Amino acid sequence: MKNFGHVNAATLEEAVSALRRYGNRAAVIAGGTDLLGKMKDEVLPAYPEALINIKTIPGLDFIRYEGGTLSIGALTRLEDIATNDAVRNGHAALAEAAHRTASTHLREMGTIGGNICQDIRCWYYRNPQNRFPCLRKGGGRCYAIDGDNRYHSIFGGSVEKGCYAVHPSDTAPALVALDATITTTRRAIRAEDFFQVSAAKTTVLEDDEIVSRIDLPPLVGKSAFVKFALRKAIDFPIVNCAAAIGLSRGKVRSARICLNAVHVKPYRAVKAEEAIIGKAIDEAGVESSAAAAVAGAKPMSHNAYMVPIAKAMVKRALLGCK
Amino acid sequence: MKKDDRERIVAPEHTVRADKYPLDDYTAVGKRVRRKDGYEKASGYAVYASDIQIPGMLHQKILTCPYPNARIAAIDTTRAEALPGVRAVLRYDDPELPPKADLSGHFGQAGQPHEPVLDRCGYWQGMPMGVAVAADTEEIAREALKLVRIEWEARPFNLDPVEALKAGAPLTNPESYPDGNFLLPFMHEKKVTHGDADKGFREAEQTIEFGMRRDQDTWVGPERPCGIFRWNGEYPEVWLKHQRPHLAKRQLAQFFKVGMSQVTVHCPYQGGSFGGWSQMALNMQPNVIAGILSKRTGRPVRWQFSRREDFCGAGMDNARYRVKVGFKNNGEITALHATSWFSREGLSHTDHFVENSKVINIIQESNGAICNIFTGWAIRCEQNMNCYCFSAVMNHVAEALKMDPTELALINDGCEGHAMADIAEWKRKRGFEDRDSLRECIKAGKKAMDWDAKWHLPGMKKLPSGRMHGLGMSWAHEWGDSGGSAAIGIRIERDDGTARVLGLRCDNGVCAETAYCQIAADELGFRYEDVEYRPFEEAGFAPMTPDSSTNLAVNGWAIRNAARRLKQKILEVASLPRVTERPEMGYIPPFEGYRPEDLDVRESRVFVKKDPSKSISMAELVRPAFFMGKMDVGSTEPLFAWGWQNQQGAYDISGPPGPRPIFVRQAHFVEVEVDPETGGIEVTRVTNANDVGKAVNPDAVEGQQYGGSVMGVSRVRTEEVVYCPATGVVLNGNLIDYKINTMLDCGLIDTIIVETAMGYGPYGSVGIGEDVASVVPFAFYAAVHNAIGKWVDLPATPDKVLKALGKVQEAK
Amino acid sequence: MTTPSYPCPYCAAPFGSHEALKAHVVAGHGAEPLPKPHGLIALTVNGERHEHTVEPNTTLYTLIHDRMGLTGAKMFCDRGACGSCTVIMDGRPVLSCMTLAIECDGKTVETIEGVAAAKHPLIETYVKHHCMQCGYCTPGFVVTAKALLDKNPDPTEEEIREALAGNLCRCGTYPQHPRAVTEAAGLLQGGRHEKG
């Protein structure tokens, strides 16, 4: 790994001012499991001048329930979320999503804040030493379109310019389905508005903005998370899905369904939600909801197989909320 | 020594006949002993080549080709040379570099192309070529390479062997193959025939044809290849990760034009090898470059591939096949015509029918096309293609006949066209018990996994979970490369009488060194604890490659021969006085008056056979070694013996037939559940029944069964090297995107050991390291078919499964 | 392991650590406390305190393997995907290849050498159950298993497999590990191990 400057921030303010000092030439490091891989491979045209370590900031590592609202500090390790009994009971989809992320070690290192801020895994983008200076890096074209896009978006490219890389997080769809609010050093944003893609970003965060906490409203009903990947550990999803369902008298009263790894950001399957509302969670109900979820799919040359998988994930997430 | 004793020690034809001299009882062989390398490895104290640092060492990096097919049109290294910390730069046009050098490891001079040490051209993306740098740190070396200015001439490329053979395809390698991409298969002819295929097809009652395809996997050994080269004046000293350290020594000596006796090669523990790298010129290239740069800088030079660079280390062929097979309604296969298209080595794909069945009417055609993908070489074993083809034929025929594949196996079992009845006669003639190895393996395996209760016709069993249940089976003989030459020594430590086996490092994970100690202990009559295998390069004994191809089958004899000789020596020293001209230098043996044959050794004690109460320990026997004071006690001579074994392969299809057919068999069973909604395949069970003749180290046998099952499933379920179709660049050269099975991806694994003593190693043993990982993949192939009723090409990733199930709408 | 010496810039008295020097400068010379030199870290490794000056790009793996000679941690993937470089840091199994040494100031680290020195029963149960072939991945497994047993002294087989799922073994020793971990857990519960 090439060298860089390093700052241990004592407070969020210090971290933000350090970021300002470096303009966009610094990066925030928490668990580091995503960032260091990118740096070792020198995937970006510009190498960070400095890393701002926020692990040294106290008070950002907590899991609290207050009146049913779950609050999680940005530096909370995924493993702590995965194994927290209260979260497993109260917001099962999130606990399960954290649990299905990567591997024990990576969950012990990786933080929830880092997990939702992680970068895309497109294998053109990640090819070492910026082998493909693609659109996403300000280059001329997207190599995935004519290349091997078996893990790319089935719901079209990013709004602006057409990057097809999917969002790889397991916890992100859970947070969207559970309608979390993400608090940063500047603002509070609903999870579903947090993952906005511009040409070069996975989130709406500004260069000097840091996630500090995540709040999840009380869940009336049930939630579930399912994931399909080639391996049961150390793997990113081919497709995953989280659902949060409110039931009354056997019928679905409220539904939030979010797929991920199928689109450039977590894909809230609104049509699927509409389709299941008022219905029972049974074979017919979930089938029609799942069909609605993928109705708008526009697969690329190598990834049409993801469509039936996405469908299956929606079904299973819903059945998990029974 | 009586003639009989002599024969016991060096009989050359051991492998032909049943082992006439098994021991009466075993105290170490066949027992579960504490493995010799266990503590070292579990505690982190085992040293691997990549753990070694030499003071002042420089770090070497070689440029890798960014394109699949490119030539350096112009190069300027001045900026790299000027970078502080850079100590030497070597370019392809350096006058010291010979235009061609033989750096291939496997077959020495023959068989492999001679290549430039540092090529001006790259023939696949990632190929090390062009420029090498030695610098103070790896980081500086890497930065220096980035500063080299290169004008590339990127050329069109081929990724697919079928396409590459078409008219108008670009040239894959215009420098070495200017006339086209055509490539001859390795070690066999383009067209090989056995028997009379036309007649066989005429006799057939049914004929089927099918195609199949396997994409490239790669080795991914845990320890990345590395080496350190230091010139001690005129003497090169090298630390290596290498499966064949003695061959590496020869190549280095040849290249640097020094005697092999001038070269010291250290080969510590190795983090997995599985074949692959060690056989390839590419593995020697960085060592040779390090040698040149070490000489120029006067410093030790270390190199190690990054994980990404290592990816090109080995990959089996991305082969495609077209197969036509004729058979009778009773399951007897009468004829086979199998054609392959391959991109690198094109190893034979129908040998197993000859070696392992009564199918003898065969046409094998091999169409090779050199492609711009990285060098293929055998991983775990070169028999992969044979196993694929054999399993596919058997299982497609079983499907056509709606027959249980285990029955079909027994119908077709045989050798060189002969049925089992003939083979029974061969066995008797050679002194073996007539045991039906395949039948025993199948019986044991079926019982373990409850096959009869579970088996069903393809696509017929849906589980309550909605998943499709599948069972697959495949079988083979134990082909294990049984030929080779091994030398090994054993010496008794002069002061405490313990035994130390002397040989090059012989560890590749198969627990071989422990097995040799077991053999030595039992043959010497020593306690297992009193025998150690501590590698000792300078003893110069090269056991047959520590590469798991030919460990036990050859080395086992060598160690046994050495132990038997040494034991004879011990008995002589214990009983025969040594008479010298100076009586005070003579030696009065502890068992004066006895003859060597009156004595024996057990539990590391020499004793009188007729009166075991008369005994001394080995320590007491050798204690007089140190000659202090009392001159009336002479010293024992050095107790040392070597053993040597040189044997022809048990069966060698490419040359004249070997000395005898292979009698032992193995059967592997895979159980899967396929999720028809996601295309995901879960392997719930792998059952291995291996006839290993005699399990010298049962734990090691089981280890290979586990390991082979895990790797075997992994390599056809999820592993695939992905090249970008548009640019030819490897897209998944890391362990996140190249998916090796984790602990959660393997189901139950059964390990059944069958012991018929019909192998060609000592005590009738055979090796096992290569087999399981080569056969299990294709039992998996059959199991997936049994689950969904469709054949799925390999690796059977969800996209292919869903496509086979008709669930994928082709994209526009 | 060498501990750097810290001479006082005022009176040249040597001190064993930066902290001690700082205290001396404040107390003895009434001077402002010295700023900590960039890259100076103090950490406890296998029960011993160590101070090192590291570059920001030095990973914990490089520090322990190359500089401290604790070569039991192995590098298999160099990208956080295999577990062979695992060490225990403040009770958590972490990947030393993906950890910056400069961020380990004040941390407590246990490596395989420490686990072996404490005669943890895992070592012998690993030998007994043949949980290794080439052995390259083995220390990573043992350290991960140790971290598991520290947290969960009586894990189920499923919990063991989950915990070790981040450790890749190319030789395919997977089925052998849960047996060794279970047996070691039993030995620990039987109190035959002195907690180290």
Ligand code: SF4
């Ligand atoms: S999908 Fe996005 S990141 Fe990948 S090559 Fe295309 S533009 Fe680049």
Ligand code: FES
């Ligand atoms: S080497 Fe660190 S996780 Fe693989």
Ligand code: FES
């Ligand atoms: S024992 Fe070789 S990688 Fe695990």
